[in-house]
Amino acid sequence: MDSDMNLKRTPETGEILLETRHLAKYFRAGGITSRKYLHAVEDVSLSVRRGHVLALVGESGSGKTTTARLIARLMPATRGEILFEGQNVLKTEPRQASLAYRAHVQMIFQDPFSSLNPTQTVGHHLARPLVIHKKAGGRQEIQDQVFELLATVGLVPVEEIADQYPHQLSGGQRQRVAIARALAVDPEIILADEPISMLDVSIRMGVLNLIERLREERGIGYLYITHDLASARYIGNEIIVMYAGHMVEGAESQELVQNPAHPYTRLLLSAVPDPHSGIVRKRLEARGEVVSLIDPPPGCLFADRCPRVMDVCRLTTPEKASIDASHWARCHLYNTPA
Amino acid sequence: MLTQDKPLRVKRTLWISRLLRDWRADLGIGIILFFIILALLSPVLAPGNPNYFVDEGNLPPSAKHILGTMSLGQEGYAQLIWGARMSLGIGFTTGLVITFLSVAIGMITGYARGLLSDVLSVLTNVFLVIPGLCLAIVMAAYLPSGPLSIIVVLSISGWPWGARVLRAQTLSLREKDFVAAALVSGESHLHIIFFDILPNMISLVVANVIGSTMYAIGAEVGLEFLGLGNISSVSWGSILYWARATSALPRGAWWQFLPAGLCVALIGFALTLTNFALDEVSNPRLRKEMGSKHGLRSIAGPGQPTPVVRSIQ
Amino acid sequence: MGLDLSPDLDNQPQLFGAFNNPLLRLKGLCVEYSTPRGPVHAVDGVTIDIGSGEFIGLAGESGCGKSTIAQAILRVLHPPAVITGGEIWFENQDVLSMDLTELERFRWQGISLVFQSAMNALNPVMRIRDQITDVIEVHSKLSRADAIQRASELLDLVGIGQKRLMDYPHQLSGGMRQRVVIAIALALNPKMIIMDEPTTAVDVVVQQQIIQETQDLKERFGFSVMFITHDLSLLVEISDRIGIMYAGEIVELAPSRSLFTYPLHPYTQGLMSSFPALTGARERLTGIPGTPPDLVFPPPGCRFHLRCSLVQPRCKVSKPAYEQVSPGHFVACHLV
Numbered sequence: 001m002d003s004d005m006n007l008k009r010t011p012e013t014g015e016i017l018l019e020t021r022h023l024a025k026y027f028r029a030g031g032i033t034s035r036k037y038l039h040a041v042e043d044v045s046l047s048v049r050r051g052h053v054l055a056l057v058g059e060s061g062s063g064k065t066t067t068a069r070l071i072a073r074l075m076p077a078t079r080g081e082i083l084f085e086g087q088n089v090l091k092t093e094p095r096q097a098s099l100a101y102r103a104h105v106q107m108i109f110q111d112p113f114s115s116l117n118p119t120q121t122v123g124h125h126l127a128r129p130l131v132i133h134k135k136a137g138g139r140q141e142i143q144d145q146v147f148e149l150l151a152t153v154g155l156v157p158v159e160e161i162a163d164q165y166p167h168q169l170s171g172g173q174r175q176r177v178a179i180a181r182a183l184a185v186d187p188e189i190i191l192a193d194e195p196i197s198m199l200d201v202s203i204r205m206g207v208l209n210l211i212e213r214l215r216e217e218r219g220i221g222y223l224y225i226t227h228d229l230a231s232a233r234y235i236g237n238e239i240i241v242m243y244a245g246h247m248v249e250g251a252e253s254q255e256l257v258q259n260p261a262h263p264y265t266r267l268l269l270s271a272v273p274d275p276h277s278g279i280v281r282k283r284l285e286a287r288g289e290v291v292s293l294i295d296p297p298p299g300c301l302f303a304d305r306c307p308r309v310m311d312v313c314r315l316t317t318p319e320k321a322s323i324d325a326s327h328w329a330r331c332h333l334y335n336t337p338a
Numbered sequence: 339m340l341t342q343d344k345p346l347r348v349k350r351t352l353w354i355s356r357l358l359r360d361w362r363a364d365l366g367i368g369i370i371l372f373f374i375i376l377a378l379l380s381p382v383l384a385p386g387n388p389n390y391f392v393d394e395g396n397l398p399p400s401a402k403h404i405l406g407t408m409s410l411g412q413e414g415y416a417q418l419i420w421g422a423r424m425s426l427g428i429g430f431t432t433g434l435v436i437t438f439l440s441v442a443i444g445m446i447t448g449y450a451r452g453l454l455s456d457v458l459s460v461l462t463n464v465f466l467v468i469p470g471l472c473l474a475i476v477m478a479a480y481l482p483s484g485p486l487s488i489i490v491v492l493s494i495s496g497w498p499w500g501a502r503v504l505r506a507q508t509l510s511l512r513e514k515d516f517v518a519a520a521l522v523s524g525e526s527h528l529h530i531i532f533f534d535i536l537p538n539m540i541s542l543v544v545a546n547v548i549g550s551t552m553y554a555i556g557a558e559v560g561l562e563f564l565g566l567g568n569i570s571s572v573s574w575g576s577i578l579y580w581a582r583a584t585s586a587l588p589r590g591a592w593w594q595f596l597p598a599g600l601c602v603a604l605i606g607f608a609l610t611l612t613n614f615a616l617d618e619v620s621n622p623r624l625r626k627e628m629g630s631k632h633g634l635r636s637i638a639g640p641g642q643p644t645p646v647v648r649s650i651q
Numbered sequence: 652m653g654l655d656l657s658p659d660l661d662n663q664p665q666l667f668g669a670f671n672n673p674l675l676r677l678k679g680l681c682v683e684y685s686t687p688r689g690p691v692h693a694v695d696g697v698t699i700d701i702g703s704g705e706f707i708g709l710a711g712e713s714g715c716g717k718s719t720i721a722q723a724i725l726r727v728l729h730p731p732a733v734i735t736g737g738e739i740w741f742e743n744q745d746v747l748s749m750d751l752t753e754l755e756r757f758r759w760q761g762i763s764l765v766f767q768s769a770m771n772a773l774n775p776v777m778r779i780r781d782q783i784t785d786v787i788e789v790h791s792k793l794s795r796a797d798a799i800q801r802a803s804e805l806l807d808l809v810g811i812g813q814k815r816l817m818d819y820p821h822q823l824s825g826g827m828r829q830r831v832v833i834a835i836a837l838a839l840n841p842k843m844i845i846m847d848e849p850t851t852a853v854d855v856v857v858q859q860q861i862i863q864e865t866q867d868l869k870e871r872f873g874f875s876v877m878f879i880t881h882d883l884s885l886l887v888e889i890s891d892r893i894g895i896m897y898a899g900e901i902v903e904l905a906p907s908r909s910l911f912t913y914p915l916h917p918y919t920q921g922l923m924s925s926f927p928a929l930t931g932a933r934e935r936l937t938g939i940p941g942t943p944p945d946l947v948f949p950p951p952g953c954r955f956h957l958r959c960s961l962v963q964p965r966c967k968v969s970k971p972a973y974e975q976v977s978p979g980h981f982v983a984c985h986l987v
Contacts, residue, residue: 059854059855059856060854069518072518072522074518074521074522099524102522102523102524103524105522106522106523107518107519107522109515109518109519110515111515114514114515114516115515115516115518115519116516116519117516117520117534117537117538118538119537119538119540120534120537128520128523128525129523129524132523132524132525133524170942170943172942173942178519181519181523184523185523185524200712200713200881200943201712201881201882201883201922201925201926201938202712202921202922202925202938202939203938203939203942204925204938205924205925205927205936205937205938206937206938206940209935209936209937209938227854227855228855229929230884230926230927230928230929231927233927233929233933234927234933234936254933257929257930258930267856268855268856269929270859271855271856271858271859272855272929273882273884273885273887273888274884274928274929274930275884275887275888275911275926276928276929276930276931289824289826642751643726643727643749643751643754644722644723644726644727644728644729644732644733644734645730645733645734646733646734646735646747646748647733647734647735648735648736
């Protein structure tokens with residue numbers, strides 16, 4: 001079981017490509033006349049940098065996938081700004097994302113089986129973005145670029161694969177096609193929504209390494225969404241932890257795993273199976289259920305389950321408190337100047 | 339590294355070839371094709387105007403007139419063949435028009451969000467609850483008589499059913515990741531509806547065509563029978579109309595209504611059969627269990643424990 | 652090939668799989684199911700002994716046959732799936748020749764099964780209480796009143812509480828539904844529970860809770876657990892022994908710590924290289940190249956040879972024997 005080189009992980013300070021400020025998304029809960037809203041995403045402010053992987057970690061219902069879909073502009077945001085190339089695109093192109101935005105911000109989805117159209121060939125999937133964004137003209141040029149894309153993601157022989165339909169490929173191959181499709185427009189940012197969680201275990205690293213390689217070669221900035229802290233640490237430069245729609249902690253990945261500040265992060269870390277740790281870990285007691293996101297109560301939403309809850313926690317939402325350089329947590333434990 | 343040997347056959351042709359392997363589809367499509375050919379070749383098979391009087395009226399079938407003559411002396415055989423042309427012509431045309439309307443309205447209703455979707459939805463439901471026959475009668479009173487009017491009337495009353503089904507399916511397909519991926523690629527909405535979603539609903543659309551055609555043929559016959567259509571033109575419905583008007587049944591002149599009635603029933607049967615076969619092809623859960631090689635169904639029904647068969651090799 | 656009986660072996664035989672009277676024995680179990688392309692050899696000669704009170708993990712990826720084994724043991728597979736060979740012994744009874752009445756007693760009282768995504772298999776229009784009493788009444792002679800009593804006890808046992816007895820499944824969260832399913836599995840005090848991917852559909856925190864609760868219940872009532880999952884990292888901390896399956900066969904079986912520290916089969920090693928560590932230095936992992944094999948026409952020789960980085964010429968032609976290479980550690984590989 002040899003391991004190769006240690007991965008270099010200096011905190012990247014690449015330029016900011018995309019920034020969100022106080023992004024929020026509410027869904028109407030109940031029928032058309034209902035006045036209740038489900039606060040799926042609340043006050044999310046993050047930045048995606050060139051050549052840098054920002055991992056967004058959370059369990060189901062944490063709002064991480066909704067955040068990605070907001071940035072991909074698949075749905076309108078309830079509040080907040082998305083700044084791209086200095087402009088708030090939610091103001092400059094309110095109704096639909098412009099083709100220019102789509103050329104720069106791409107997405108890959110969790111389920112390799114439903115993110116490809118079963119009635120279209122692999123070649124067709126890759127050709128469409130090329131045609132829409134006028135990256136190639138004429139059949140020969142399109143075909144050449146399609147083959148090149150397939151080779152880049154390691155799907156060979158390219159002629160054979162281009163003619164296949166999605167159901168003829170394995171899960172890992174389909175995910176590579178999805179990555180190739182995202183690459184077709186030569187994006188600066190790729191939003192990866194749990195790209196490996198539905199793949200067979202032995203295939204996952206291959207796909208993750210491909211993502212890493214593309215980051216290195218092309219300087220693509222990633223927003224990597226996952227529920228798995230271990231893979232977040234593997235590929236992420238920085239990790240932000242989300243809970244119940246809020247960002248609760250953020251730090252450089254190694255720092256977060258070694259010095260978790262927020263009680264939820266600690267709970268998460270203790271629950272992740274880690275056979276590599278020789279000592280038997282103390283499992284933190286998890287109590288209660290996640291609070292309902294429909295018209296949520298004031299204060300910190302983790303209060304009911306927090307082992308270190310204080311009175312103030314149920315009254316006011318905590319502010320971002322600085323733990324260290326670029327390590328912050330939204331928790332009253334670190335807020336009070338005592 | 340590819341470890342697959344040969345790719346499996348392409349999904350699209352697999353679908354059709356599986357359909358044709360089913361005896362019900364073969365029989366149904368065979369009957370339909372037979373009638374279509376009959377209808378297309380009517381000028382050849384029964385030249386002349388079928389309304390002409392060729393002999394005495396009410397003659398029973400004989401060597402000279404295979405299906406006898408109608409009450410005023412028209413050739414029964416010619417009436418039937420030309421009737422096929424009219425009834426099937428109207429039926430299939432209406433079927434296609436209805437399908438076109440259902441697809442367009444249903445898919446847009448299902449894909450759009452907000453006001454457009456709500457308005458179209460209400461429209462669909464309104465047309466759904468208006469009794470088709472009443473609508474047909476009212477419209478028949480105002481429109482000039484003729485096959486075109488019948489097509490218009492039947493299409494307007496027939497599209498909501500398919501539209502609802504297609505709307506529901508579009509609604510569910512709209513949430514699929516490949517639609518989101520297409521949007522992120524920069525695809526336009528219209529392109530997504532008709533080139534990404536629609537190809538995934540082909541079997542549903544074909545079923546719609548079959549269903550609407552069945553409806554159209556039956557409704558056309560019904561309208562003609564009630565005298566609301568163009569009774570001077572020859573169709574299976576008008577044959578039945580005249581048979582009733584001239585009291586063919588009490589007179590015992592079975593050849594004046596039985597052939598036409600049987601033809602209608604036969605076409606309906608053929609369309610239904612094809613529809614059943616299509617259902618099974620497109621919905622794998624209805625398919626019979628594969629692997630009946632060892633006759634396992636006889637030794638293990640659903641409640642039985644897993645059989646142990648050691649002789650296989 | 653003698654067995655080296657160290658003192659540890661005598662004191663903790665379950666760690667090494669050496670049982671005097673195993674609870675469940677599988678010998679050369681083979682399961683096939685027919686497809687238009689030919690018979691799929693889903694399980695091809697699986698041999699394993701499981702003792703009472705043991706926690707054994709079965710790991711493998713999709714299509715390796717682990718779920719099929721679970722269903723074959725309880726004989727709940729339907730045609731076109733058929734058991735084509737081997738033996739299954741439960742407490743010295745031949746499961747494969749049981750008739751329906753014996754099977755009904757064997758199922759749920761002998762061994763019970765928690766299906767994959769079982770929490771979605773709960774009937775949405777039946778109350779929780781009725782779903783539990785249903786099972787009790789079919790597989791035992793308890794009266795309805797006793798069954799209801801037992802249902803309340805069970806809900807308390809799994810930490811849900813009696814007040815949820817009359818709820819419908821949709822009123823419970825995913826984690827609670829999973830606990831209900833476990834409660835149903837425990838209803839008749841089985842000697843062994845087989846759990847097929849019980850925590851795949853729940854979050855990691857709930858997963859940890861459920862596993863902890865299962866272990867507590869196991870300590871309390873003494874049943875064995877066969878835990879089937881694709882998540883090898885999960886198994887290392889909770890199982891006594893782990894079996895690794897590939898393409899319908901067990902390729903390695905060992906006490907969990909031994910497997911983790913000295914994985915012998917290249918596939919096991921490859922699997923280990925698929926789980927990034929949470930702590931320690933960050934290393935580049937590679938996973939395993941290639942795709943799982945076609946089970947209708949499996950590769951000749953060792954089924955893993957197409958993806959093996961240590962492949963030798965003889966791996967392509969002859970199938971390696973499944974042998975014990977150190978106490979309790981079984982491997983099927985030419986290179987060991």
